[in-house]
Amino acid sequence: MLLPHVLRAVAALLLLAIASAHGQSLPTAVNTDPARAQVTLPVPANPALPSLILIGDSTVRNGRDDGQGKGAAGQWGWGNPIAAWFDPAKVNVVNRAVGGLSSRTYITSGHWERTLAVVKRGDVVVMQFGHNDASAVNDASRARGTLRGTGDETEGIDNLLTHQHEVVHTYGWYLRKYVADIRAKGATPVICSPIPHKQWDAQGRTKRDRDTYGGWAAAVAREQGAGFIDLNDEVARRYDALGHDAVMQLFPQTVPDEHTHTNWAGAALNAQVVAAGLKALGDPRIAAWLKPQPPVNPLPPAREDDRPVVDAASVRDEAPRDPALPTLFLVGDSTVKSGGLHGAIGWGERIAPWFDPRRINVVNAAIGGRSSRTYFTEGRWDKVRDQLKKGDIVLVQFGHNDGGRIGDPAMKNRASAPGTASETVEDTRPDGSKEAVHTFGWYMARYVADAKAKGATVILAAPVPHRDRWQDGRDFATFADWDRQVADANGALFLDLTLLVADGYKQIGADRVNTFFADARTHTNEAGAAFTAERVVAGLKALPGNPLGPYFADKTVAGR
Structure with missing residues (x-):
């Protein structure tokens, strides 16, 4: 008799085959896990040009990258507004981050394999993970956590979500894998520490992650000789300079307890910090890709104005x-x-x-x-x-x-x-x-x-x-x-x-x-x-x- 997890795997494969044959995506219920969701990610617009490729989580690319139809007030990752800092005639900016993933599940989901296929010699790949790495290592909902630190420790698990045996590594191990894979393609890796949360310490300063993912990202970059942008500390410094009330305006106002995902204004601030960090790396190629004048107040690619003649029957007098x-x-x-x-x-x-x-x-x-x-x-x-x-x-x-x-x-x-x-x-x-x-x-x-x-x-x-x-x-x-x-x-x-x-x-x-x-x-x-x-x-x-x-x-x- 087939085991239950085998039956589930067979059923999933059959469903995928049927959907593919009819040119359809899977039903929503099948795509509830971000690691297994069918996500359409952008590819370089002009393959003849070098590319700046971004990988990460929802703080880099949120959802469908459209602000949930709420314009600038919605949730945005910094990977969208950063494109305004670069000359599209010189470089492709390709945001292939996926919301809900960690440094581990971006790999195990197959997204990294598909992204690596578009990386070529001369490209620059920027990674920012960490927000989801602190999740549970093994559960039936996301199973996306990584082991803490940067060492070579491992933990073998029977994944409750995928029903497969898996060896889970540390956060630092996964970052090192990205660096090695990128260099093997002749491209340049850049590590970012994760953006800070909308949280304050006892002194009223923005909380940093120096002792966890921010510090671990920095340690791997030093060890590997990779480019590093301390996004966590630099954005936190910006927040401290702005003050509490101004920082609150950088996050969606309709969700008062939202402390991770920024609105467009917050994403634009984070993008500005990343662009400045890339320029500070001293790579002449990146300097040549940047626009001579940085954009002033870039606007979100909001949904086009829709001015339908509203059905009067749908409006209560x-x-x-x-x-x-x-x-x-x-x-x-x-x-x-x-x-x-x-x-x-x-x-x-x-x-x-x-x-x-x-x-x-x-x-x-x-x-x-x-x-x-x-x-x-x-x-x-x-x-x-x-x-x-x-x-x-x-x-x-x-x-x-x-x-x-x-x-x-x-x-x-x-x-x-x-x-x-x-x-x-x-x-x-x-x-x-x-x-x-x-x-x-x-x-x-x-x-x-x-x-x-x-x-x-x-x-x-x-x-x-x-x-x-x-x-x-x-x-x-x-x-x-x-x-x-x-x-x-x-x-x-x-x-x-x-x-x-x-x-x-x-x-x-x-x-x-x-x-x-x-x-x-x-x-x-x-x-x-x-x-x-x-x-x-x-x-x-x-x-x-x-x-x-x-x-x-x-x-x-x-x-x-």
Whole structure:
């Protein structure tokens, strides 16, 4: 009779064969162990060039290397942003690290064998392991630990995960194997000590790993005459200089107890230290690969802006909680209300705590993918107008979806005509019917007139700026001008939200601003939405007559 572990091995092989035959990956349940997961890793983009090859764990390459769809706020390894320091015309930067692995399981999983196959003479291979090496040597979940130290001690185990006999070595032994294998290919090995954790000692300084993996990595590098970057100590020194509060901003804010994986800002800092360490090795080849000027505030390769026309049936219409109270209605697009799609949060979803719920309702009636035109033609404005009563306030922000050429299918029948005049442009709907499209200013003036007729106060807000359009020049200049013209001509208030947010960004700097977005340039994440909401409130308090003054919460109620 076949033993149970043999049967399991046979079943796994059959499943792999079936999946391969149909060109499919294995089901998720089979890939729960990182050491056995099917991971697609990059290869050199230009085989004619030398390569800087990175191996390690999730602090070098996290997950699918995409920030989990959360943009800069997600978890990132330093192996992604370090590419910005190198000239792609001179060197390939190939990040073949795999999350969840140790110096041992990167080898036993077969990842090292596959990586070594792309290493050639003249390449440089940088390794950083240690975060997972302290795990259990033998268990049924990961079985990834290594023996402590740098000696030649071994431990024979019957691996509870793989059901194979295995001889486990020390952390230092595995590093020496990498060094020997790399040199056998005519390439140059560089050892990094692991990045420090977000932890502090009794004196308030960042904890170092000098007595464990940091010290052992240094010892192997000295013994082998290999290049060494003391990433653990150098990053810790940077953390100490920045201070506790600034270091906290280098880690994902949605996971307060996350002490290992950085967000994009933290990964960029670590990458800068690695790049400086590589340059300090004195290898003229590496010096030639580096860009003459290091990048300033490199941006994460965030997911492309996705501006779908959100299905109205999927959005719950909000209504005033207490009809007896005045209501602040928010009207706009996905920058006001995103609902958490792909990690995006609109500022309107984080503004309620700034108001006293005993004195005013806050109703966010915004919906993603709409322009001043489509919010009107879909009847969504009618729903807001019908709820309005004397004493209510309406804040309207459109512009992100109003641009483009009318008639262009890519605009999804959203573009409004430019300006504030009364002329119209004919557009053809998908069903073949014709639509007389008005100017942006016409739609905004209609909102003002309808709301004022119900006794409400109207505030027209210029659109929030893009991530790449706040440092130089002015974003949404024409839309801001049209909003101002309509407000002045029709008795509404104007809030220059574009400049308010841009000025706030300038105060905190690009490094922090780059952590505020869930996609390439438009939609904010949790932190960005909260920051923008605070800027909106500052602008509202500065409006002539301070119409919302009686309704703001005190700092205790707002949680600030």
